[in-house]
Amino acid sequence: MxxxxxxxxxxxxxxxxxxDASVDRAWSRWAAENGVDPAAVLPHVHGRQAHATLAMLFPERPVERNLADNARMLVWETEDTEGxxxxxxxxxxxxxxxxxxxxxxxxxxxxxxxxxxxxxxxxxxxxxxxxxxxxxxxxxxxxxxxxxxxxxxxxxxxxxxxxxxxxxxxxxxxxxxxxxxxxxxxxxxxxxxxxxxxxxxxxxxxxxxxxxxxxxxx
The missing domain is CATH 3.40.50.1000 (HAD superfamily/HAD-like)
Incomplete structure (x- = not known):
């Protein structure tokens, strides 16, 4: 080809x-803080910004809350380069x-x-x-x-x-x-x-x- x-x-x-490990750790942390089963979110988190993933998975969530969580997860992931x-x-x-x-x-x-x-x-x-x-x-x-x-x-x-x-x-x-x-x-x-x-x-x-x-x- x-x-x-x-x-x-x-x-x-x-x-x-x-x-993948860093992404999964950040989303697992978010899931624990929000009472969500990580298995419900982890298959969907790759390839897009976190606020877009949240909007797709939880359409009832306010945009402002999604953007705030997006910012927090960016910090977590930037600080976590292990592996x-x-x-x-x-x-x-x-x-x-x-x-x-x-x-x-x-x-x-x-x-x-x-x-x-x-x-x-x-x-x-x-x-x-x-x-x-x-x-x-x-x-x-x-x-x-x-x-x-x-x-x-x-x-x-x-x-x-x-x-x-x-x-x-x-x-x-x-x-x-x-x-x-x-x-x-x-x-x-x-x-x-x-x-x-x-x-x-x-x-x-x-x-x-x-x-x-x-x-x-x-």
């Missing part, structure tokens, strides 16, 4: 960084994009402080183009973040390939009119253009007309 593009857009959690490691193949993949001069951007539902803490914990450099929670008015699955990244890189949405692991992110990328590489065990059943188990399966090569070719190997 080969995909051609002019830019690559990268989700963070679950795509470049394995932060955070890069996804297999992520360091080499980012280096290949950088060394190949491929335009690329980080597009995450985390805010700047949290994304920096996690990328630093995983030993990964943040690309110059960096779209975070502060950059957008709507969380994934809204396509705003990916469209902003494409505009910042000066590339048409149809010429971007997105790397994502979560349902909300894959739906956002598809809504933006972009091809999607689903990364990891959660992604294969979510309708990406192609799925890989890890980023070790992706090769970066020069593409036609100055673009990039992404080769998916087994």
């Amino acid at each position: 080969r995909l051609t593009a002019r830019a690559v857009l990268l989700d963070m959690d679950g795509t470049l960084i394995n932060s 955070i490691v890069p996804v297999a193949g992520a360091p080499a993949f980012l280096a290949a994009l950088r060394d190949g001069g491929v335009p690329h951007a980080l597009v995450t539902s985390a805010d700047r402080a949290l994304s920096k803490a996690r990328m630093d914990a995983g030993g990964l450099a943040i690309p110059a183009a960096w779209i975070t929670a502060e950059s957008v008015s709507a969380s994934k699955p809204d396509p705003e973040g990916f469209l902003l990244a494409a505009a910042e890189l000066g590339v048409a949405p149809a010429d971007c390939v997105v790397f994502e692991d979560a349902d909300a992110g894959i739906r956002a990328a598809k809504a933006a009119g972009m091809q999607v590489v689903g990364v990891g065990p959660r992604a294969a059943e979510l309708g990406p253009t192609v799925a890989v188990e890890t980023l070790e399966q992706v090769r970066v090569a020069p593409g036609p007309d100055g673009g990039v070719e992404l080769r998916i190997v087994s």
Whole structure:
């Protein structure tokens, strides 16, 4: 499988960084404080901002309360980097994009402080183009973040390939009119253009007309 593009857009959690343990600890703490069974929320918390998840799961909750809880959980997660490691193949993949001069951007539902803490914990450099929670008015699955990244890189949405692991992110990328590489065990059943188990399966090569070719190997 080969995909051609002019830019690559990268989700963070679950795509470049394995932060599942930190996310689960924050949401389990929230659940305990609010008398909610963690098992009822944990399957739904990946890929979007916390206030958007709360609005989806508990539509009767006031927006102000969701936003306040979102802010508290961001602090908890930023302070908790225990066990955070890069996804297999992520360091080499980012280096290949950088060394190949491929335009690329980080597009995450985390805010700047949290994304920096996690990328630093995983030993990964943040690309110059960096779209975070502060950059957008709507969380994934809204396509705003990916469209902003494409505009910042000066590339048409149809010429971007997105790397994502979560349902909300894959739906956002598809809504933006972009091809999607689903990364990891959660992604294969979510309708990406192609799925890989890890980023070790992706090769970066020069593409036609100055673009990039992404080769998916087994």
